[in-house]
Amino acid sequence: MIESVENTPPRPARPGPAPRSEVSLRDVARLAGVSPSTVSRVVSGSDHPVSAESRARVLEAAQRLRFRPNRVARALATARTQTIGVIVHDAADPYFAQIIRGLEDVTGEHDHALFVASSDRDPEIELACVRAFLSHQVDAIVLAASGIDQPEHLADMAQLFDLFVARGGHVVSLSEHPYPSPGIRIDNHGVAVMATQQLIDLGHERISFLAGPNELFVSKVRLDGYRSALSSAGIPFDANLVLDGYFSLEGGRAASRRVVESDVTGVVAANDLSAVGAIRGLTEQGVRVPDDISVIGINDIILADYAPVPLTTVHVALTELGRMGARMVMTLLQDGHIDSGVMPHWLIPRQSTAPPPIRADVSVDGLLPPD
Secondary structure (H helix, E strand, O other): OOOOOOOOOOOOOOOOOOOOOOOOHHHHHHHHOOOHHHHHHHHHOOOOOOOHHHHHHHHHHHHHHOOOOOHHHHHHHHOOOOEEEEEEOOOOOHHHHHHHHHHHHHHHHOOOEEEEEEOOOOHHHHHHHHHHHHHOOOOEEEEOOOOEOOHHHHHHHHHHHHHHHHOOOEEEEOOOOOOOOOEEEEOHHHHHHHHHHHHHHOOOOOEEEEEOOOOEHHHHHHHHHHHHHHHHOOOOOOHHHEEEOOOOHHHHHHHHHHHOOOOOOEEEEOOHHHHHHHHHHHHHOOOOOOOOOEEEEEEOOHHHHHOOOOOEEEEEOHHHHHHHHHHHHHHHHOOOOOOOEEEOEEEEOOOOOOOOOOOOOOOOOOOOOOO
C-alpha cells in the first residue's frame, strides 16, 4: 500500500551543524588588549601608525583566534579588492596551466584571489576580458599571453590599460607583449636559437621549423631565433621549411605530413605541444624518431617527458615564472619598486634527438667510391 503525500506524517528534521561563531575585530581587540580600531588598522594594512608592540599583540591574537578579515570590509577600507586578473590564451594548455599554478602559489599566500580569463587568441574576447577585470576592480592584471599583433587591437588594449593604471591598478607582463609594463619574460629569441643550435651541433643541416600562430608576437620572435641560428652556422634559410604548427598538438601532427615530404632530418617546434604532435604524426607515418628525423621542442611542459618519444626541449621554469610574476604584483601593491627581468633557460636532452642518418649514397667516411 502506497500512502498519499497528504497522509504521510512529516519526518523530523535532521539536526544540522551548529552555526559557526565568527571571530570579530572586537574578539581580537579584547585578547590583544587594544581597541578595535587598532586591530582594523593592522589587518587592513592601513598607513595609520601603530606601535610595534601593539602590532605584534594584534597579530598574535589574530593567529590564536584564527581570525580571517572580511574581504569586503577590507576592500572598503583600503580601496583594494585583493583580486588579480590574469589573461592567458587557453587555461587548458599545459604551458599556461603551469604559470597559473605558480601565480596561485603566491597569491594564495597573500590572501588574494586570482581570476583567470582565456582569450582563445581572439582580439574581441581579449578586450572583453580586460573590460571585465576593470569592471570587477581587480588590483592588478597579469599578461601571461603573448600580444596579438594587430595595431587597432593593441591601441584599444593600451587605452584600457592606461585607464586601469590611472585608477591605481598595476599591469605586469610575463609574455612577449608590446604594452610598456614591468615584468619578467622568457628570452623567446634565445630559446629558439638554443633549440636550433642543438640540432646543428648534432650535424643536421636541413631543419624544419614548426611556427606558432602568425598573429602572435612570440611566434615572430621564436621564428627569428631559428633564422639567427641557421645564419650563424652558415646554413641558408629556406622559407619552404617553415610550417604552421599553431602551438598545438593537432597543428604539429598535421605539419608532420609535410615534414615527411621534404628531405629534412630535424624539426624545431616553436613549443612542446606542436613537437609532441609532430612526433605522434611522424610515428603514425612510419618515421622513426630520432633515427630518421629528430624533433626538439621549447618550454619543457610536463607532457614533454611523456611524449611517444621523450622530448628533447629547452627548459623554462614556467611555474617559477608565475611565482615571480605574482611576487612582483605583491611588491607593487605594497608601493614597492620592481625591476624587469628575463627567465633563464637551458637544454633538457631526451630521446627525440640524435645525429642525422647516414645517407645510403654516402660511404662511412663521407666520400663516394670512385667509378
